[in-house]
Structure formats: structure tokens, C-alpha cells
Amino acid sequence: MCRCEKIARLRRRAVLVVVTLALAVLGACSTPLPDPQSAGAQIYQVRCSGCHAPYAPASLTAAMWEMQVERMQTVMVRAAVNPLTEQERFLVLTYLKAHATDAASASAPAASAAPVVSP
Numbered sequence: 792m793c794r795c796e797k798i799a800r801l802r803r804r805a806v807l808v809v810v811t812l813a814l815a816v817l818g819a820c821s822t823p824l825p826d827p828q829s830a831g832a833q834i835y836q837v838r839c840s841g842c843h844a845p846y847a848p849a850s851l852t853a854a855m856w857e858m859q860v861e862r863m864q865t866v867m868v869r870a871a872v873n874p875l876t877e878q879e880r881f882l883v884l885t886y887l888k889a890h891a892t893d894a895a896s897a898s899a900p901a902a903s904a905a906p907v908v909s910p
């Protein structure tokens with residue numbers, strides 16, 4: 792095989808690696824949490840993304856969040872991870888419910904089905 796052919800192949804492989812890495816990074820950040828500066832969002836990020844990526848708050852209803860957070864407490868205990876304290880649980884749940892599918896002011900694009908008022 793000629794030298795330049797080899798170089799071209801290596802270059803193609805390098806491009807593939809870069810593209811794959813970029814997609815991985817983009818994928819990990821593709822669902823920014825609403826209201827990221829709030830205490831609830833930060834606790835949610837720290838405590839609920841150790842085992843899986845944090846689920847979008849708007850992906851569940853308030854009642855489902857209540858159930859899932861309760862369920863995760865047992866999952867965490869079973870995995871020898873400290874469960875949420877009373878205060879952490881309160882802040883995380885308040886945060887998740889405020890942005891849940893059925894929240895009045897759900898900030899997820901899918902939930903904002905309000906008609907666009909044109910002037």
C-alpha cells in the first residue's frame with residue numbers, strides 16, 4: 792500500500808474518532824435541566840445522576856416523581872449509597888414537581904403547547 796493511502800486512512804479514522812467523541816459530549820449535554828441554578832436542580836444533579844443520567848423533570852408527572860423518588864430511596868440503600876435526607880428529598884421533589892409534565896409552568900418545549908399570539 793502506498794504511503795499516502797495509509798495516511799488518508801489514518802486521517803479518516805482520526806476524523807471518525809473526533810466525530811464520535813463530539814457526539815458523545817453533545818449527547819451528554821443535550822438535555823439541560825430547567826432552572827439549573829436552583830438548589831433543587833443542583834441536588835438533583837449531584838444525587839440523582841450517579842447511576843444514570845438525570846431524567847428530564849418534564850418527562851414525568853408530579854405523582855410519578857413522588858413515586859420514583861420514593862423508589863430510588865430503596866434502590867440507593869440497596870446499592871449502599873446514602874439515601875436522600877429529608878431536606879434533600881423535599882428540595883428535589885419540589886424541583887421535579889415544579890417542572891413535571893403536569894406542572895402549570897412546565898418549561899419543557901413539549902409541554903408549552905400554548906398558542907403563539909401574533910401581534
Ligand code: HEC
Nearest residue numbers: 838839840841842843846859860863866867870872875883
Ligand atoms: C444507586 C444508584 C441510583 C441512584 C443514586 C439513583 N438511581 Fe434512579 N435508577 C437506578 C436504577 C438501577 C434504575 C433502573 C432500575 C429501576 O428502575 O429500578 C433507575 C431508574 C430510575 C428511573 C426510571 C424508572 C423507570 O421506570 O423507567 C427514574 C425516573 C429514576 N431512576 C430517578 C432517580 C432519581 C430522581 C434519583 C435521585 C433521587 C435517582 N434516580 C438516583 C439507580 C439509581
